[in-house]
Amino acid sequence: MAISTETAFIHADQVGLSFSGxxxxxxxxxxxxxxGQFVSILGASGCGKSSLLRVMSGLQTATAGLMLLDxxxxxxxxxxxLRSAFVFQDPTLLPWRTVRSNVSLPFELRDRPESEYTNxxxxxxxxVGLTDADAGKRPRELSGGMRMRASLARAxxxxxxxxxxxxxxxxxxxxxxxQLNEEILRIWADQKWTAVFVTHNVSEAVFLxxxxxxxxxxxxxxxxxxxxxxxxxxxxxxxxxxxxAELMGTISHELxxxxx
Amino acid sequence: xxxxxxWFVSHILPPLTAFLVVVMVWHFATVIFAIExxxxxxxxxxxxxxxxxxxxxxxxxxxxxxEAFVGFxxxxxxxxxxxxxxxxxxxxxxxxxxxxxxxxxxxxxxxAPLIVIWFGTGxxxxxxxxxxxxxxxxxxxxxxxxxxxxPDLLDLFSLNNATRWQTLTKLRLPSAVPSIITGARIAxxxxxxxxxxxxxxxGYVSRKGxxxxxxxxxxxxxTDKLFATVFASTLLGLLIFTLVSLIGNAILxxxxxxxx
Numbered sequence: 468m469a470i471s472t473e474t475a476f477i478h479a480d481q482v483g484l485s486f487s488g489x490x491x492x493x494x495x496x497x498x499x500x501x502x503g504q505f506v507s508i509l510g511a512s513g514c515g516k517s518s519l520l521r522v523m524s525g526l527q528t529a530t531a532g533l534m535l536l537d538x539x540x541x542x543x544x545x546x547x548x549l550r551s552a553f554v555f556q557d558p559t560l561l562p563w564r565t566v567r568s569n570v571s572l573p574f575e576l577r578d579r580p581e582s583e584y585t586n587x588x589x590x591x592x593x594x595v596g597l598t599d600a601d602a603g604k605r606p607r608e609l610s611g612g613m614r615m616r617a618s619l620a621r622a623x624x625x626x627x628x629x630x631x632x633x634x635x636x637x638x639x640x641x642x643x644x645x646q647l648n649e650e651i652l653r654i655w656a657d658q659k660w661t662a663v664f665v666t667h668n669v670s671e672a673v674f675l676x677x678x679x680x681x682x683x684x685x686x687x688x689x690x691x692x693x694x695x696x697x698x699x700x701x702x703x704x705x706x707x708x709x710x711x712a713e714l715m716g717t718i719s720h721e722l723x724x725x726x727x
Numbered sequence: 728x729x730x731x732x733x734w735f736v737s738h739i740l741p742p743l744t745a746f747l748v749v750v751m752v753w754h755f756a757t758v759i760f761a762i763e764x765x766x767x768x769x770x771x772x773x774x775x776x777x778x779x780x781x782x783x784x785x786x787x788x789x790x791x792x793x794e795a796f797v798g799f800x801x802x803x804x805x806x807x808x809x810x811x812x813x814x815x816x817x818x819x820x821x822x823x824x825x826x827x828x829x830x831x832x833x834x835x836x837x838x839a840p841l842i843v844i845w846f847g848t849g850x851x852x853x854x855x856x857x858x859x860x861x862x863x864x865x866x867x868x869x870x871x872x873x874x875x876x877x878p879d880l881l882d883l884f885s886l887n888n889a890t891r892w893q894t895l896t897k898l899r900l901p902s903a904v905p906s907i908i909t910g911a912r913i914a915x916x917x918x919x920x921x922x923x924x925x926x927x928x929x930g931y932v933s934r935k936g937x938x939x940x941x942x943x944x945x946x947x948x949x950t951d952k953l954f955a956t957v958f959a960s961t962l963l964g965l966l967i968f969t970l971v972s973l974i975g976n977a978i979l980x981x982x983x984x985x986x987x
Contacts, residue, residue, distance in 0.1 A: 526882055546888060553886050559879040563901050563982045575897070576887040 475499035476537060476629070476661050477523060483531030483686075484518055491686035492518045496532070498680060498689060502628075505655060505662040507672035507679045509718065511726050515687020516665045517556075517633050523663060524553050524631050536629065551629040552622035556637060558614035560606040566592065566617045567602040573625045584624075591624040592617075594654060612643045619647075623654065630655075632664045636671070648674055649703060656699055669719050674706060679718060683725040691721045768951035773958070776951035783940065784959045791922050791936035792963055794850065798857025799918035799967070803911055805858075806865025813866070814873035814899055815891070831863040835921070839928035848929045853936070856925030861918040865910040872906025873899045904982055908975035915971040919964040937963065 477500040484493040492515045500506050510516045521527040522534050525541030536544040536551070545551060552573075560569045570592060574584040592602050595616040606614050615635060622630060636644040648671060655662060666672050672679050676695055683690035695714065697705060705711055750770050756762070757769040764772060777784065809827070813820045839856055846852045876899055884894050926938025935943070937960045944953045 524886060526886065545886070551886075553883070555879045555883070557879060559877065559883055561880070561898070561901065563904070572883075572897075573887050576884070576889045576893055 475535075476502040476504075477663070478535040478538075479519075479523075479532070480535070481532030482519075482522060482529045482534050484515070484522060484527065485530050485686075493522070493529075493688070494531075494686035495688055498692065500661060500663070500678075502661055503659050504678060505652075505664070505676045507664045507666055507676040508682060509666060509669065509672045509679050509722065510682030510687070511684060511722065512667055514682045514684035514725070516667075516682050519682070519687060520553075520631050520633050520663060520665050524551060526553075549629070550625050550627045551631060552625055552627040554618055554622045554630065554632040554635045556634045558606065558611075558618040560614060560617055560621075562606050565603050565605055566597065566609070566620075569606070569617060570602075570620045570624050572621060588620075588624055591620045594623065595620045596650065612639055612647070615639065615647065619651070623658070626658070627660050630660050630662045630664075632662065634665050634667065637666070637668070644668075644671065645674075645703065645706075649701075651675070652699070652701060669715050669722065670706065673711060673715055673718065674701060681718065681721045681725065690725050693718060693721070765948040765950045768954060772951040773954040776949075777955040777958070780952055780955060783935070784937075784955060787935055787937040787940050787956070788959050788963055790934050791919070791926065791938060791960070792967070794853045794925065794936060795857055795919040795922035795963070795967060798854045798921055799861055799911075799915055799971075801854070801858045802862040802865050802914055802918065806862050806910070806914070807869050807907060809862075809866050810869030810873055810903075811895060811900070813870045814895070820870070827863065827866050830859060830866075835860050835924055836928075839925065843929050846929075849931050850934075852929035853922055853925035853938075856929065857918045857921030860921040860924075861914040864913040864917065865907070868906045868910025868913070869903055872903030875906070876902045901982075905979060908979065911971055912968065912975060915967045916964055919960070919967055923960055 477498075479496050479498050482493055482496040483491060485491040496519060508516045508519060518527065522529050523536070523541060525545050528540075528542070534541060537549055539547070539549075541551075560566075561572070564572075567588060570588050571581075571584060574588075589599075589602070592599075597613060597616050597620065601609065601613060601617075606617065609617065615638075618635070636647050639647065652675060662676075664672070664675055673695055679691075679693045679695060680689050681691040681693065682688065697710070754770050757767055768776075809823075813823065835856060838859075842852050842855055846855060873895075880898055880902075881894070884898055889897070922936065923938035923941070926936045927942055930936060930939030930942065937956055940956045941953065941960070944956060
């Protein structure tokens with residue numbers, strides 16, 4: 468899959484990240500992601516995959532090389548209305564606010580008038596599978612899965628161009644994780660944002676993505692760039708196919724090589 | 728009904744029993760050892776004196792209560808403002824915090840005469856003493872609360888291009904509410920002590936507060952009246968502390984649970 472620089476929505480060019488007195492976190496990371504692609508970054512814990520996501524979001528600046536979003540630095544892109552949303556590993560909700568008011572936060576911080584976003588907030592909360600009654604509750608009253616749905620709603624409500632997700636489903640049990648995987652694909656198919664999904668779960672990465680970047684630790688770098696050939700829409704049945712199992716095997720093997 | 732009864736048995740009965748035992752021991756000690764009433768009056772004499780001087784004690788209670796309350800409100804508002812300032816930069820914090828500690832370490836009896844020289848005797852000086860000694864717990868607790876914010880939430884705010892002001896009002900202050908309430912609870916008790924000590928130096932004949940009464944009664948060897956005044960002071964402290972705790976708990980409940 469040859470992609471020219473012009474069409475690359477995200478372009479990492481020899482990206483490195485290091486802090487004084489510590490070994491490099493990232494070194495020589497190269498990839499290009501076209502607009503609308505669903506990409507997973509797969510790696511063992513501590514391989515720098517979350518740091519790479521933070522560099523893409525602009526929360527951290529690369530200390531070497533260049534990270535470009537739509538041709539600009541991530542910080543610059545964010546301040547110039549490139550809508551990127553970040554989903555944290557924990558739901559990261561404000562405990563004193565209801566779900567509805569948590570989901571409204573991105574608009575509040577942009578000083579938008581309430582009338583402009585109430586409908587959007589309501590629809591997005593429904594989209595992630597929460598009821599109107601849930602919307603009036605505080606995070607403490609919700610289950611872990613519902614909190615994560617609220618966190619997704621807060622990211623989706625801004626109608627993002629780019630969704631950066633940092634192991635969002637890893638604290639959830641397997642069944643719930645699979646359900647949310649299916650739902651996130653349904654929403655992606657509809658909205659077509661570019662997705663960068665960080666995970667250490669091979670099955671999750673294969674099920675979700677069009678492409679998987681396997682990371683090698685110490686320092687973090689891309690060890691393999693693997694295309695996932697399955698057609699969308701993908702359903703739960705896909706997980707039971709021989710092709711799915713075979714690809715999982717190949718990728719698990721790649722992943723094992725990075726830690727041995 | 729049952730729950731009220733159980734609450735009474737577990738929360739009211741034990742301290743009430745302890746109180747009655749102490750009063751009994753006190754009573755019989757004064758009778759058996761025939762202690763002079765100006766050294767240690769028995770509980771009956773104290774009650775009798777409290778009844779006799781009810782008007783004087785009640786008006787003292789109100790006067791000192793008002794001073795302590797105003798002092799407390801001042802330290803609450805000024806303390807939160809100072810803490811907000813401290814939360815804005817490490818430099819500000821490091822430059823000014825040593826002077827905040829000064830509030831805690833300066834012996835109030837040493838600066839009370841100064842306050843009288845500058846502001847004269849009367850309400851304003853008593854309030855000032857109460858304010859000065861109750862300010863520190865608010866500053867330290869509020870500052871700690873404003874700084875102990877979930878780092879993911881801070882990232883969320885910066886990803887949404889939040890301004891400093893938005894981060895303070897929509898994230899730091901609400902996060903600090905539990906710490907501020909802890910500080911307020913400590914400060915409320917201290918404010919009463921401050922008002923009573925303040926009256927020792929800056930009390931005024933025209934409106935006698937409890938501190939002034941203590942000072943006036945002690946040399947007259949009316950020990951029973953002195954005891955009654957001390958109990959009135961204790962009750963005042965207890966009342967303000969309970970009031971602040973109840974309000975604090977109500978706010979915390981609204982903050983985290985259920986529909987607002």
